Amino acid sequence: MALRTLASRKALVAAALGGARPLPAARGVATFALPDLTYDYGALEPAISGEIMQLHHQKHHAAYVANYNKALEKLDAAVAKGDASAVVQLQSVIKFNGGGHVNHSIFWKNLKPVSEGGGEPPHEKLGWAIDEDFGSFEALVKKVNAEGAALQGSGWVWLALDKEAKKLRVETTANQDPLVTKGINLVPLLGIDVWEHAYYLQYKNVRPDYLSNIWKVMNWKYAGEVYENATA
Amino acid sequence: MNDVADDESASDAETEENADANGDTVDALESSDPDEVGPVTWIEQQPLPYPSDALEPYISKETVEQHWGIHQHIHVERLNGMIGGSEWEGMSLGQMMLSSFNEGREAPHPPFFHAAQIWNHDFYWRSMQPGGGSKPSERLLKFIKRDFGSYDGMIQQFMDAALTQFGSGWVWLSYKGSKLPHVNSRSPIPSDNYGRLVISKTPNAINPLVWGHSPLLAIDVWEHAYYLDYEDRRADYVSTFLEKLLSWETVESRLKKAVIRAIERDGHVSRKHVRKQLLAQGKSRIRARPQQANENARGQTSSQEKPLGV
Numbered sequence: 202m203a204l205r206t207l208a209s210r211k212a213l214v215a216a217a218l219g220g221a222r223p224l225p226a227a228r229g230v231a232t233f234a235l236p237d238l239t240y241d242y243g244a245l246e247p248a249i250s251g252e253i254m255q256l257h258h259q260k261h262h263a264a265y266v267a268n269y270n271k272a273l274e275k276l277d278a279a280v281a282k283g284d285a286s287a288v289v290q291l292q293s294v295i296k297f298n299g300g301g302h303v304n305h306s307i308f309w310k311n312l313k314p315v316s317e318g319g320g321e322p323p324h325e326k327l328g329w330a331i332d333e334d335f336g337s338f339e340a341l342v343k344k345v346n347a348e349g350a351a352l353q354g355s356g357w358v359w360l361a362l363d364k365e366a367k368k369l370r371v372e373t374t375a376n377q378d379p380l381v382t383k384g385i386n387l388v389p390l391l392g393i394d395v396w397e398h399a400y401y402l403q404y405k406n407v408r409p410d411y412l413s414n415i416w417k418v419m420n421w422k423y424a425g426e427v428y429e430n431a432t433a
Numbered sequence: 434m435n436d437v438a439d440d441e442s443a444s445d446a447e448t449e450e451n452a453d454a455n456g457d458t459v460d461a462l463e464s465s466d467p468d469e470v471g472p473v474t475w476i477e478q479q480p481l482p483y484p485s486d487a488l489e490p491y492i493s494k495e496t497v498e499q500h501w502g503i504h505q506h507i508h509v510e511r512l513n514g515m516i517g518g519s520e521w522e523g524m525s526l527g528q529m530m531l532s533s534f535n536e537g538r539e540a541p542h543p544p545f546f547h548a549a550q551i552w553n554h555d556f557y558w559r560s561m562q563p564g565g566g567s568k569p570s571e572r573l574l575k576f577i578k579r580d581f582g583s584y585d586g587m588i589q590q591f592m593d594a595a596l597t598q599f600g601s602g603w604v605w606l607s608y609k610g611s612k613l614p615h616v617n618s619r620s621p622i623p624s625d626n627y628g629r630l631v632i633s634k635t636p637n638a639i640n641p642l643v644w645g646h647s648p649l650l651a652i653d654v655w656e657h658a659y660y661l662d663y664e665d666r667r668a669d670y671v672s673t674f675l676e677k678l679l680s681w682e683t684v685e686s687r688l689k690k691a692v693i694r695a696i697e698r699d700g701h702v703s704r705k706h707v708r709k710q711l712l713a714q715g716k717s718r719i720r721a722r723p724q725q726a727n728e729n730a731r732g733q734t735s736s737q738e739k740p741l742g743v
Contacts, residue, residue: 256664256665260664260665261665264665293597293599294597294599297599353546353637353638354600354601354602354636354637354655355600355601355656356600375600376599376600377599377600396656397601397655397656397657397660398656398660398665401656401657401660401661402660402661405499405503405657406499406503406504406507406657
């Protein structure tokens with residue numbers, strides 16, 4: 202009885218965390234679930250179209266989650282059998298799909314409709330840190346846009362906190378590599394998906410237009426919270 | 434380093450014969466005003482070999498015009514903008530691409546991304562034809578069965594490669610001369626060194642020419658190649674490409690040329706090798722593995738008789 206209550210409370214907590222953490226399982230591998238958005242697909246227009254948001258969430262992110270779960274099951278079996286080459290062989294599919302799940306879970310929280318505060322620039326601690334590490338908010342935006350536009354192929358551009366150096370950094374990662382692959386001390390504050398699927402239907406090849414528009418729905422409040430927690 | 438030079442000239446021959454008469458011209462536009470710095474066109478993309486709506490309903494006119502007319506064209510503009518006065522000025526597209534690859538040591542030099550993408554796209558458009566698809570010829574099927582087990586086995590490998598290219602990139606069918614990854618290296622087991630078909634996937638702008646392979650067909654799996662028509666469904670796009678668009682005639686003609694080049698390049702090496710073997714046997718040196726020596730001689734002879742089966 203008590204165990205069942207515990208399990209259901211865990212499930213509630215997992216749901217509240219937006220699905221980024223695994224659901225508890227009685228036995229076997231913990232599986233991951235597609236987190237819900239806290240806004241409608243069309244709520245970020247005109248910066249990002251509802252069509253893109255729906256495809257991006259329901260197809261791309263959902264596929265990362267499904268394939269990640271499948272890969273984890275295979276990994277579990279391979280580890281149990283002591284099959285070292287199978288374990289090693291699974292690393293790239295885990296990195297890709299797991300990374301895709303991690304990155305997109307952050308991304309949805311980085312965006313907010315204008316009506317709910319999206320686009321409002323950062324204040325207080327994060328705002329001051331940006332001024333200190335980049336000179337100005339405008340300079341940061343310019344840098345992120347430049348690095349995002351210059352990224353060849355698919356990837357992400359990040360505003361990161363280097364927890365050890367206590368400095369903000371702009372970083373890029375390729376494909377679905379999460380930010381930690383660029384530094385174990387890096388905490389993602391904001392990530393912008395620059396895969397073509399993130400903007401193609403609306404902006405076609407003009408990635409710079411997508412980049413300059415996405416700031417209008419940027420959720421600086423969330424970034425500020427992450428920053429304050431990490432520097433507390 | 435004869436092999437390297439041979440490979441490079443083989444690749445040049447490849448790019449030259451793939452380029453139409455109009456393509457790959459070094460065409461400097463000069464303005465009458467000496468002070469005016471006009472744009473110089475060192476490299477051009479090849480024209481589309483069919484009208485922009487010819488691949489419908491499988492690839493839309495909108496995609497073709499966006500893909501050929503804008504994506505590929507931007508690479509042309511960028512490349513032309515960066516090579517004036519550089520070490521790459523005056524080179525052909527193929528030479529530029531291979532030399533700026535920097536042998537994959539660290540990052541390639543800046544022109545590589547654009548030069549390779551121009552080359553890759555030219556090759557991609559010509560890998561397709563309106564009303565393509567259908568099946569390869571009997572002759573080509575023999576190779577396919579030998580190297581992939583079956584036609585369906587090859588298709589499965591294509592799909593696997595396309596769906597595990599995690600990010601932007603390309604999927605290729607190529608012809609290569611040996612079992613080892615780079616064709617410059619030769620296996621010490623002569624029976625490994627027969628020409629074979631391979632499927633490979635490459636990230637972003639890289640192509641198997643830089644490994645010394647001879648590409649036979651290319652599928653663009655950057656999202657811009659299929660997103661307007663297939664959204665996230667890369668698998669549908671790739672299987673449609675293979676069933677409805679791919680020009681097996683083009684593949685076969687590219688294969689023939691690749692095989693001829695390989696024979697021309699490697700034929701004399703095989704003969705030298707055989708001569709060495711016979712000399713060594715004549716001196717009756719002690720061998721560590723006498724059995725293998727006999728096998729080698731036999732392997733060489735048979736590969737000489739029917740080198741590559743075409």
